[in-house]
Amino acid sequence: MSDTEVLKTPRSVTSIWPALVVMAFCIGIFIWSYSYGDTARRFPQMVAGSLVILGLIDAWSRLPLPGRGFIAAFWGTSFNRREMTHVPGLRAEIILVIWVLAAFAGMAVFGILASLPVFCFAYAFIKAQRPWPQAAMVALVLLAFEFTVFEWLLDYELYRGLLFSEGGLARW
Numbered sequence: 001m002s003d004t005e006v007l008k009t010p011r012s013v014t015s016i017w018p019a020l021v022v023m024a025f026c027i028g029i030f031i032w033s034y035s036y037g038d039t040a041r042r043f044p045q046m047v048a049g050s051l052v053i054l055g056l057i058d059a060w061s062r063l064p065l066p067g068r069g070f071i072a073a074f075w076g077t078s079f080n081r082r083e084m085t086h087v088p089g090l091r092a093e094i095i096l097v098i099w100v101l102a103a104f105a106g107m108a109v110f111g112i113l114a115s116l117p118v119f120c121f122a123y124a125f126i127k128a129q130r131p132w133p134q135a136a137m138v139a140l141v142l143l144a145f146e147f148t149v150f151e152w153l154l155d156y157e158l159y160r161g162l163l164f165s166e167g168g169l170a171r172w
Contacts, residue, residue, distance in 0.1 A: 016062050023055035039156065099123060111149070111161030117143040 012018075026048040033044040061071045073094045099119075106115035117139035124135035159165070 004010070014062070016059055019055050019062060022058070023052050026055065031097035043156075097129065107159065107161065109162050111164050112158040113146055114161065114164075116146065125126040 029044055030048040030052070033041040033048065035045070046108055050136035055069060057075060061068060061075065103115065103119045106119055109115075110118075120142050121135045122129045124138050128135075130138075146158065150158050
């Protein structure tokens with residue numbers, strides 16, 4: 001990419017707003033998680049808390065604060081880096097949002113344990129254009145991780161989805 005293409009990065013992407021939106025969303029999730037039981041709220045709170053910290057680091061790297069250069073160098077932030085020198089089109093952004101919504105819909109209907117490996121297989125095979133054995137390996141490793149960490153080691157039953165949980169659709 002040329003330097004002129006780097007300069008075309010929209011202000012809405014390089015401004016502080018993306019970091020603030022992520023932090024606000026995560027704070028909302030953190031507060032919402034208090035409606036869950038003690039065990040069920042742990043994971044959403046850990047994820048939300050971690051993302052708030054990363055959002056703060058992102059915001060720091062976007063503002064003219066002391067240490068901004070160190071943050072940019074250490075965390076690899078900046079839209080002038082080789083990895084960040086493209087501006088995806090609106091269509092590409094919408095397609096990625098649809099992929100994420102499909103993952104959430106799959107988790108709601110079929111549960112986390114079943115949906116995430118299927119989602120990762122489909123994404124790796126269709127979107128990333130990896131060979132199907134490689135996509136299948138990604139899905140199997142994720143399934144093994146989910147089962148081993150959550151179901152076996154933590155004895156934490158992952159959400160089974162509307163179709164496989166007790167009461168299913170009737171609970172909704």
